[in-house]
Amino acid sequence: MPIDDLTQVSVQLHLTVLAILVLALDLVIPRRGTWGLLWNKLPAGVATAGLLLGLYPVALLWGIGPRTEFSGCLAINNFVLFFQGIFLVVGALVILLSIDFFRNLRQGYNEYFSLIVFLVLGMTVLAAANDLVVLVVAFELVSIPSYVLAAYLRRDPKSNEAGLKYFLYGAAASAMMLYGLTIVYGLGGTTNLLALGEKLEAHVIAGGGLLAPLALVLMGVGLGYKIAMAPFHAWAPDVYEGAPTPVTTLLSVGPKAAGFAIVARVLWQLGQPLLGGWPMLVAILATLTMFTGNLLALRQTNMKRMLAYSSIAHAGYMLIAVVVGPNTEWAAQSLVFYIGAYVLMNVGAFAVAILVERNAGNALIASYDGLARSAPLAAAAMGIFLLSLTGIPGTVGFVGKFLLFGAAINSQTWWWLALVGIINSVISLYYYMNVVRVMYFSKARHLERIRWSAGVAAVICVTLAGTLALGIAPMPLLSITAHASYLAAYF
Amino acid sequence: MSQYLAVGLTHYLVVAALLFGMGLFAVITRNHAVAVLLGVELMLNAANINLMAFSRFRASAGMAALQGQAFALIVIALAACEAVVGLAIILVLYRNMATVNPDEADELKW
Structure with missing residues (x-):
């Protein structure tokens, strides 16, 4: 050798x-x-x-x-x-x-x-x-x-x-x-x-x-x-x-x-x-995955469980790119871009969840009561990560979803997957915003003050900077992912 | 040798498929974690029979035939690794909860 x-x-x-x-x-x-x-x-x-x-x-x-x-x-x-x-x-x-x-x-x-x-x-x-x-x-x-x-x-x-x-x-x-x-x-x-x-x-x-x-x-x-x-x-x-x-x-x-x-x-x-017929099979499973994740997330009272169902839903979104994939480089690019975006916002959301869990002793959403007053920075960061997971403009999650659904519409055959994805994003808004409501508008105040740790603070800073910066100016990640989608041409 | 005595590829595949089905049945129906693990081992061995049969009957000479046999050896090693980790987890669970029944371990429920 x-x-x-x-x-x-x-x-x-x-x-x-x-x-x-x-x-x-x-x-x-x-x-x-x-x-x-x-x-x-x-x-x-x-x-x-x-x-x-x-x-x-x-x-x-x-x-x-x-x-x-x-x-x-x-x-x-x-x-x-x-x-x-x-x-x-x-x-x-x-x-x-x-x-x-x-x-x-x-x-x-x-x-x-x-x-x-x-x-x-x-x-x-x-x-x-x-x-x-x-x-x-x-x-x-x-x-x-x-x-x-x-x-x-x-x-x-x-x-x-x-x-x-x-x-x-x-x-x-x-x-x-x-x-x-x-x-x-x-x-x-x-x-x-x-x-x-x-x-x-x-x-x-x-x-x-x-x-x-x-x-x-x-x-x-x-x-x-x-x-x-x-x-x-x-x-x-x-x-x-x-x-x-x-x-x-x-x-x-x-x-x-x-x-x-x-x-x-x-x-x-x-x-x-x-x-x-594999694209049709995977398209049906993607639809099933999105609805399962988002509908079951609605009733969760535990933050980790809610994020688990949310991550199932995001697997469904990403499967759209796999279905459209072999035909266009756009789909390959949207897959790698979405995974990059998903890593930033999901690790960020979990970092805040770890911070709250270490202080409250449990992972219940009720522990986020009045977090905006006891830890305004953590609450704001969590809010931005959740907005990004929903796909609100100004965050990297929006650019990711825009590319994904755009690839589906562009392929013409799979336009309905984009429709399913948009309906699911609207459903997900409900449970993500429920956490924001608890943090900002709850009368009760579960935690008096928050003790930060250096590692968690560093991760929140990095992911927050990435989520916002790439949401407003996505060009750097777009050009990297454009080079990463050679695959479609290669095989 | 008369024709109906010859054991061919299909015979091996049928045996492997039966073994796989039995393993899957054990995984689905057994409520003892070790029995589920045994079912998984049956499924892995079914895959090994498949590999050996295919490498003997289907692959062209040389490299391709060896691939199936090397694959089977690696699967045996992986099955051992998986069993070690699985039994360790089952043991720790038994110490804490005095049960090895996955249905009785129900701290986590939606």
């Missing part, structure tokens, strides 16, 4: 070394005595800095052109690199949110950061997977750390239960996906995604059969579970509520974004030969 190949996977190599380094630091530094402070701070700091440093190899690989490396196992193109950049930023933001949250953890404080880095590693491989074997391994590398992270508060029954539910749903879903992938391998005779596209075309011309659609549906179960698509969303509210809130933040953006990267790449390459 030529040494040049190794530079092509420098992001993954960097993350592997980083995860092991964080684990080693935890072991080498004495926990007690004068070194205690270092033990407390260094691994988290190294993990954050290391994740952000990972953006450098991503930038180096950016724009060289689409190609496959390692005997065709990994696809490297701007679409994939954009996702990898997002995962690195998400990992760093989640670590900043976690430092204060897990401070009183008696065991496994630093292992937590190592697990986050392993999870980010899994996501960077999953987004780039161009081979069924790599896809399955990366899928498990994302899943297994997330099961552990969901159950990380060992003495909290809710967290245990979240871990168990996530594990049981996840193991069953990934086994079904694997069974589907073996059928795809059997039909195509190879595990390489690019080669499979051509081989499967030949199979369809030769007559096809029922096996191909069956394989697509089984794969859809596994991937649909990862992105919380209805009807495979049932785990999401329970897991989001029970898991420690920084982990919920990670699960709501990280594996979901990685899932979308691989859903888009698999469907755009293999969808047509496996089942000609």
